[in-house]
Amino acid sequence: MEMQPISEFTQLVRYQPSLEWLDRSGPKVRSNDDLFHGVAGPGIVPAAVETRQSVEETLFVASADAKIWMSKVAMKLDMGVRERLFRQLDMLHDAEEWMDDGKPIRLESFQSLVRSILVHRIRSNPALALMPNGNVLALWNSEFARLSVEFLPCDKVRWAVHSKSEVNEERAAGMTSLIRLREVLTPYSGGAWFDGG
Template sequence: MEDFKVPSFSEDLRIVVPPPSAGSGVDAEGASARLRAMRRILTGSAQKISEIQNIQPKSDTLAGQLSEKKVALKRLAASVGMHLDPNWRARLFANLDALMDPEEWAPEFTMPSEKSFSTFLRLVIYLHPTKRPGLGISPTGHFLASWSREDGRVVIESLNDDEVRWVISRTRGDLRESAAGKTKIYRVPDVISPYEPDHLFQDDDKILV
């Protein structure tokens, strides 16, 4: 599991990215890929998990509460298992076990959110990356996904109802650029596209979904 620090976010943080010029157009392959991505999250089990609600644990102990949450989150991931590579799904479950270890859990953290995890799963299904993300949990119970290489990094915090906060940084020669914002999962490729992030989500011939 990749270790990473999570930047602080401002609730009112927004980045406005100009749309492509009218003359640039959209290539047919890209348009087809976007259509397939929309179909994946608007139909079947991937659509159904968008309706999930947070569950209040019944246990009186921290270990019991975390155990209840882990069961709920794993069931959520299993319900969209057809979209996830079995090896990655097993690794995801192992990461959840590690992140929600009662011995390591900070008592001031909010319990992990099923709604945030639903957004995370739908984000992965939509982006269709071939590189496995590093996984984290914020103090507010939101799931964090990180993709990085030597010349760049993107961290995406999954909120409720398909909303995400994102931070991206890229290095080009001696110049380091960064940006951040808040958007819906289906807008992520558009708002980060000026930073040419495609290679951050790709890992040669490895298959994620």
């Protein structure tokens, strides 16, 4: 039986950087040589088997990552705020209520939320929701007005205000840096939203 030469594809793949990442799932593959051991010619090249986490595992990991990060700044947060955020994280990642097409919380978005609580000394308790992309959405409601703030990565926020009175209805929206959020919301009673007034 005559051995066929190694195909160009196999040669290219064989000399690529190490495939150490394959070590996490399936058979123990420690290097390219292990992956192609015994390959003498063209044929089926073994592929990495992708292991998928269950929904419960994915939600648990996302929630745990957020809680671990928050524990690093916990000493700067009021105990009540910490406990509320922990509860809200658990509610946001409730596997029984989870929509199949939803994405778990983005850590960078959660970090922006916590930093805004610290920077603006937010004492009110907004409702939290997750956007389809995993960003945190904070919602403040009063009888005649509503404020929603989407916390984006890199300390950016997208906000929208809707207010009604007997003579007027007003809507405003924008995007700004986390640092300027209170200032930008000043014409719309920004302090009242954050201070619980």
